[in-house]
Amino acid sequence: MEVSEAENIGADDLEALRLSSLRNLKADNCIKNHVIAAMGVGLIPSFMVEVVGVTGIEVKMIRDLALVYDFPVPHKLVAYKILISLIASVAPLLIAIQVRSAVKGVPLIGHAAYISLLSVSNGAAVYAVGKVFEKHYASGGTFLAGSNTSAKKYFKDQYEDGKKIVPLIVAEARA
Secondary structure (H helix, E strand, O other): OOOOHHHHOOHHHHHHHHHHHHHHHHHHHHHHHHHHHHHHHOOOOOHHHHHHHHHHHHHHHHHHHHHHOOOOOOHHHHHHHHHHHHHHHHHHHHHHHHHHHHHHOOOOHHHHHHHHHHHHHHHHHHHHHHHHHHHHHHOOOOOOOOOHHHHHHHHHHHHHHHHHHHHHHHHHHHO
């Protein structure tokens, strides 16, 4: 007679699985909330205010995620994060500014398209940073301590995913 896998799982394993699922849900909600906030910052017409605003949102999200995972936030890591987030936040904005004159020149819809591009870029960047730190905390703090190449690749992959997921987050928030 075969014993199902569920019967082989002990009470401690079930509690660990429940805790892991709860943490994942809390982390996803934390990231979504900060993505929405970053998209709102995209509506601010000042480039510097936007960069500082997105950076502040990312730093707060990193701290909030640390609380979800009961992980202390190392000060050195936050300092590195601020530098990384400035660079990560500025790159999409610089690209958007270069496209600005071409897009903004289209009557009526040009400005709306430009603002939308900035909002999605901000949201995708915050989503990617959130996923990187979620993985770092879930790994017990080993992910960012490892290969910088794998962290950069993971960030790029999550940024691309974020560009697809951000519109879904907005649609969910509106519903």
